[in-house]
Amino acid sequence: MLMSNVLFLDTKASVKSTLLPFLSANLPTEGWALVKIEPSVKIESDMLVICTLAGTDLGENFGYHTLDATGSNDILALHTEGISNDSRIIPYFALGCIKPSSSGGETRLFDGRKAAAAIDAIPGLNDVIIEYSALANPQARIRYPLVVTEGERVVRYRSKVETNFIIKSGKFSEDEVYQHVDAIIQSCLLVSHKWEAGDLLFVNNLITLHDRLPFTGHRRMLRVRYDDTLNARIRY
Ligand SMILES: [Fe+2]
Structure with missing residues (x-):
């Protein structure tokens, strides 16, 4: 540390x-x-x-x-x-x-800036859009691409849970999306x-x-x- x-x-x-x-x-x-x-x-x-x-x-x-x-x-x-x-x-x-x-x-904790660069480097992966909600407040829903620009490119993401809904997976299957993104983020410890x-x-x-x-x-x-x-x- x-x-x-x-x-x-x-x-x-x-x-x-x-x-x-x-x-x-x-x-x-x-x-x-x-x-x-x-x-x-x-x-x-x-x-x-x-x-x-x-x-x-x-x-x-x-x-x-x-x-x-x-x-x-x-x-x-x-x-x-x-x-x-x-x-x-x-x-x-x-x-x-x-x-x-x-x-x-x-x-x-993982570096969302480093992970964003890695996601952006894989053609088509940053086209993915996921809708997120929570069991405690199911009517509230919000969609994010995997990478957003807020001053710099950063990841917005939650690993697969039942309250995630993939709106657009591009050329990847849903399982491939989660596998790719989880592996990228875990390499950015x-x-x-x-x-x-x-x-x-x-x-x-x-x-x-x-x-x-x-x-x-x-x-x-x-x-x-x-x-x-x-x-x-x-x-x-
Ligand atoms: Fe948390």
């Missing part, structure tokens, strides 16, 4: 003057930035304070959830966070580890993060994709999404 992407944060220090320069130095280019705080009984509120301060640069509002889960044999499908939001994706999000799993559960309590991983969702490896045991995570059109609990 690149140490320049990691900030050991003392919450008694001037969080704002330390945190915001660290995030703005890493998120636009590296795509991620890891903050580590000392775990304590108030770990959850410490993380929310940090996410609130960070949000002055990352969005106009945020929503958060704590996520409890016990074991999973599956790899969580590779995705752009909030891909099924029917207005736009979430620009930034953060994952905090309150209690790590017994084993596994790494979050992997930025980091595989092994969680420890007190880790707070900030992610630039505009230029990265992510998944999660299988894990054992109970874990408790905090998830904060900035400018989430579906869940804006705190406004600045």
Whole structure:
């Protein structure tokens, strides 16, 4: 892991003057930035304070959830966070580890710019269009080509799940689309993060994709999404 992407944060220090320069130095280019705080009984509120301060640069509002889960044999499908939001994706999000799993559960981040270049290099692949929705909000649907231009060429994608619908697969079969794109993105690994309590991983969702490896045991995570059109609990 690149140490320049990691900030050991003392919450008694001037969080704002330390945190915001660290995030703005890493998120636009590296795509991620890891903050580590000392775990304590108030770990959850410490993380929310940090996410609130960070949000002055990352969005106009945020929503958060704590996520409890016990074991999973599956790899969580590779995705752009909030891909099924029917207005736009979430620009930034953060994952905090309150209690790590017994084993596994790494979050992997992939470079959506490098993957876009590889997809653009395969004739016909960037003609593919997929429609995304979510079981929780099935009437909301949105379509993306595999690669969009938002300042630069970047991938918008979610691996095959039942709420994906391929609108246009071009000269490829649907299985070939997913095989090609999954393989390309997995060759663009930025980091595989092994969680420890007190880790707070900030992610630039505009230029990265992510998944999660299988894990054992109970874990408790905090998830904060900035400018989430579906869940804006705190406004600045
Ligand atoms: Fe996610």
